[in-house]
Amino acid sequence: MTPTRFPVSIEFFPPKTPEGVEKLRVVRQQLYALKPEFCSVTFGAGGSTQEGTFSTVSAILAEGVPAVSHFSCIGATRERVREQLAILKTMGVNRLVALRGDLPSGYGTGGEFHYASDLVAFIRSETGDDFHIEVAAYPETHPQAKSPESDLKAFAAKVHAGANSAITQYFYNPDAYFRFVEEADAIGVQVPVVPGIMPIASSSQLMRFSDTCGAEIPRWIRLRLQSFGDDTASIKAFGLDVVTDLCEQLRSGGAPGLHFYSMNQSVATMEICRRLGL
Ligand code: FAD
Secondary structure: OOOOOOOEEEEEOOOOOHHHHHHHHHHHHHHHHHOOOEEEEOOOHHHOOHHHHHHHHHHHHHOOOOEEEEEEOOOOOHHHHHHHHHHHHHHOOOEEEEEOOOOOOOOOOOOOOOOHHHHHHHHHHHHOOOOEEEEEEOOOOOOOOOOHHHHHHHHHHHHHOOOOEEEEEEOOOHHHHHHHHHHHHHOOOOOOEEEEEOOOOOHHHHHHHHHHHOOOOOHHHHHHHHHHOOOHHHHHHHHHHHHHHHHHHHHHOOOOOEEEEOOOOOHHHHHHHHHHOO
């Protein structure tokens, strides 16, 4: 019997320029060698990148690979969400990552949805079981949550509203992930929770991102990265070791797959998967 492949999925963001579109096409071809379960494309709240999301999703589908659209609801009306769901269905998309999203500054707070759980419930009420719905999970707690308990309840609410599975925010501390999964299980939330993996390619970019999304970079990793200064070769080599080790711990500890935040680059994701034998 052929052993089942350990599932890997890969995330992209929609490029903003024709050069970016071409570069991502090449990157995708390289990453398809990993035979991803699906490739997903992020979605900008407030309309900033939504056309780019749909055209990138179309391109992936045309390449014969399952494509997943992220879909955020903050600032949106029910009518607009209904229209966009219809477009995605016509395109042949059958899996979504349903999110609240964050509005870019200057967009105010309007819109008819407050939380991702409202969006999940709306998608289910409008489209039944047409879509497999993924939601976001935060092993280190979402930065706006009142407490870890209330964030876990918010996660449970998304599953009770109809989500099938989840992808986590990235993290470098596997204990946070395992504890989160255990705590969800203890309150009866048993959907697959796939860890989101952020390869480390640049120290300053990682620090910037992590500060805004609330992902913790453990002190020992931060210090080592700082000590490399501008030595990008050492940063990359260290990053590959750290992230491969993290993935190995997650896989051997029972994680149901790995979701790579590729940042539209192929090298680090490919190398980590090669080291993992995937
Ligand atoms: P929610 O689950 O709604 O949670 C948001 C906050 O509200 C949390 O603090 C939660 O604890 C709290 N909350 C939820 N329900 C309640 C309630 N009933 N009462 C009180 N508090 C509540 N952003 C994008 O713009 N585009 C993307 O494509 C995108 N893709 C992502 C993919 C993944 C896998 C992840 C992990 C994040 C992604 N994000 C994306 C970022 C995400 O939009 C932000 O983290 C956003 O701030 C929260 O979205 P959410 O869906 O997790 O929100």
